[in-house]
Amino acid sequence: MKLASQYNRVNLFVSLIVLLLTGVIYYVVIHFILTEKLDRDLSIEEEEIRAYVGTYHKLPLPGDFQDQKVAYRPVKKEDTSGRNFSNCVYLNEKEQEEEPGRSLLTYIMVNKQLFEVTVVKSRLEAEGLVKLIFLITLGIIAFLLLILFLINRFLLNSLWRPFYGILDQMKAFNLADKNEINAEFSKIDEFTELNQAVLSMSQRVKQDYKELKSFTDNASHEMMTPLAVINSKLDTLIQTAGFSDQQGELIEDIYLAVGRLSRLSHSLLLLAKIENNLIKNEELIDLKELLNQKARQFQELLQSNEISISLNLEAKAVSMSKYLADILLNNLMSNAIRHNLKSGHIDVLLSADQLIFSNTGIATALDDTRTFERFNKTASSEGMGLGLAISRQICNLYSFKLSYQYENEKHSFIISF
């Protein structure tokens, strides 16, 4: 749930409760005030009657005026129940309607005769006033809720826009990309702070990444000269006569290790170069021809491993660097040979939208998620585990998709153009 809608929900709920409570309190208080006023009016009426009786020693006429009725009834002393106010029904004779009323029951002595006096006033006006107030309150509640809703909806959305802007940029952030995160302008301190934090973080990360990359680059580079020295010293060493077979084997092992080390350095440099997009020179490559050429180039290796190869090639040209195309096909072809069985088979299939290398090999599928990782290789593999990582990097560079499949006991590497 979004922060805004969560906040909205709580906000609206609380507002509703508070406003309803206010409405109830309003109602009760106003009701109480109005009743007080009515009771005061009734008491004034009572005093007027008493004053009249005091002056004239008789009761005034029972009257019916201004929404007010006065009635007398002679009672015995035993039947009195004391002066009290109560709600009652008031019969409006003009309109022939029953209205809510308020009555005062009191007793008065006229010439030694006790009279019960009932004064009734209509409460209609007061009730109307209360109702009106209640309706206004309701109206305000509805209006306020609407306003709150609209504010949340439109104002909050526009307030949060810089946040979503920076979030989108963070989602799209890629270390290998050249494009930086741009500051989203916002007047809100929190977002400005977030912006600055994200900006400085991305710059720092990029800087670290760049340093790391240039470290790999320099390290691989610096390795070349000592490797060249070792190699040349070995070449010089073997010119001196008088080696035993055992010494010869030792020297061969050193050669192999030096060879692997220099290939490793070259591969790392190549990876760094592809990642930095330093290899340009795109041209149209005739894949069909290049594959035929590779098959010829690898002929001796195929023969010495007794591997048969079948090419099923349609004409297809892609725009890429010749150098990288060579490396890509070499890697895939080498893989297919290296991980093949003795007397195995390789199928190369080229169509307008796909290039598939499939080969026989070990009877279990490779781990799909780790196959293309750097330095991921099987224990028996003689390679460095960089071939497929480089291949994938090359494919990524040209927006091809390199995937792996295991089907019918064949391992397939598929490039989708």
Add this chain to the structure above:
Amino acid sequence: MKLLLVEDEQSLRESILAYFSAEGNICEVACDYHAAMEKINLYSYDCILLDLSLPGGEGMEILRALKKMNKNDGVLIISARHSLDDKVDGLNLGADDYLVKPFHLSELQARVTAIVRRKSFDGNNTIVFNEISIDTQAMKINVNANLLNLTKKEFDLLVYFIANQRKVVTKNAIAEHLWGDEIDLSDDFDFIYTHIKNLRKKLIEAGCKDYIKSMYGVGYKFESI
């Protein structure tokens, strides 16, 4: 041949010097940019082995200076930079070849020999070794005036051996020379054995002596007995 080696790494310089001097070549050295500029201003060489990153200046500048002086020295760039741009730039500036460090001395020798042959014997592309004579242009080999039929790989192998005659050449140097450095397939170079066996057989059948000797499992040596 007369060579100039421009290289700042002392150990590498010594090895290359030792390898080339043994064949009776005159090999001079320059260990930085200024020494190299001085030498090329004063003398001419059959081939200059040029490192690109030098103390005191860029190797590419030496190439430019050579071009300005209209000199016809062969140039082989030896660089740790395995960059296509450097390669293209170097070749455009008139270098004859580009070799990436680390390399086998036998490969260096083969490349230098090829450059010197192209440069110095204009139109004459013949290599002669005892009774074997090779026309590198027409890719023809005559043994005692009889035509010898070799495959492309066997031909390259023979030329490589003759360029490195009397030297022990390792199996992986041969493999890299014949298949390029892309083929880092396996550490097992036995597959080149077939080619060497076939070449040896064909040479002997054509009436050559057995020039190819296997050396302590490391490699092979081509020498006249």
